[in-house]
Amino acid sequence: ETGVTQSPTHLIKTRGQQVTLRCSSQSGHNTVSWYQQALGQGPQFIFQYYREEENGRGNFPPRFSGLQFPNYSSELNVNALELDDSALYLCASSLPGTTNYGYTFGSGTRLTVV
Amino acid sequence: AQKVTQAQTEISVVEKEDVTLDCVYETRDTTYYLFWYKQPPSGELVFLIRRNSFDEQNEISGRYSWNFQKSTSSFNFTITASQVVDSAVYFCALSGIQGAQKLVFGQGTRLTINP
Numbered sequence: 001e002t003g004v005t006q007s008p009t010h011l012i013k014t015r016g017q018q019v020t021l022r023c024s025s026q027s028g029h030n031t032v033s034w035y036q037q038a039l040g041q042g043p044q045f046i047f048q049y050y051r052e053e054e055n056g057r058g059n060f061p062p063r064f065s066g067l068q069f070p071n072y073s074s075e076l077n078v079n080a081l082e083l084d085d086s087a088l089y090l091c092a093s094s095l096p097g098t099t100n101y102g103y104t105f106g107s108g109t110r111l112t113v114v
Numbered sequence: 115a116q117k118v119t120q121a122q123t124e125i126s127v128v129e130k131e132d133v134t135l136d137c138v139y140e141t142r143d144t145t146y147y148l149f150w151y152k153q154p155p156s157g158e159l160v161f162l163i164r165r166n167s168f169d170e171q172n173e174i175s176g177r178y179s180w181n182f183q184k185s186t187s188s189f190n191f192t193i194t195a196s197q198v199v200d201s202a203v204y205f206c207a208l209s210g211i212q213g214a215q216k217l218v219f220g221q222g223t224r225l226t227i228n229p
Contacts, residue, residue, distance in 0.1 A: 033217070035217070041222075042118075042219030042220050042222050043205075043217070045218070048216060056215075056216055088157060090157075090158075092159075094215075102161045103149075104161065105151075105158050105159035106158060107158040110157070
């Protein structure tokens, strides 16, 4: 089974621009979560999608938005980029309710805002 | 609110030593999950273990063992006979069982195993 893949791996954007990050979930997983990890910190929950609907959101402004597609892949969109948005963005897929339930993480997209 | 504290920011030991990573958590939920993840330099978070709050049995997997004590809200992780390949950042995390089940992570402990 394939794991979680994220693209691109690295990205440099200018303050004020918009960015779209992509995630393909592990085969069979219907839930996708996005996390932001600033340098030297633990990941922070942005939001989660379950069957194409937002299923929970962390303390992030509305300029962080997302989508989940019928094949359970997902996008994270960030508008009006700020310097503090520079971070590693991690996507995690899961299948809640299963015995071995756990999150499978991708390698992340490292976003630098200059 | 949920909170996870990993008081040890960095630990450095010599290969073959045993090392314990501490994790203390706070939650108002009566049932919850606890996790440990390993983050190597490549960046992905590698799942190590999930523990249900109603299962306090300690677990051993090879050189890894976990000590869950609900009375002290701790979920510590011990590596026995450490190896250089164990060098990574380790995160303890907590999630609820209902709803979005978001993971709340600690700050992480950077573990360096020196040859």
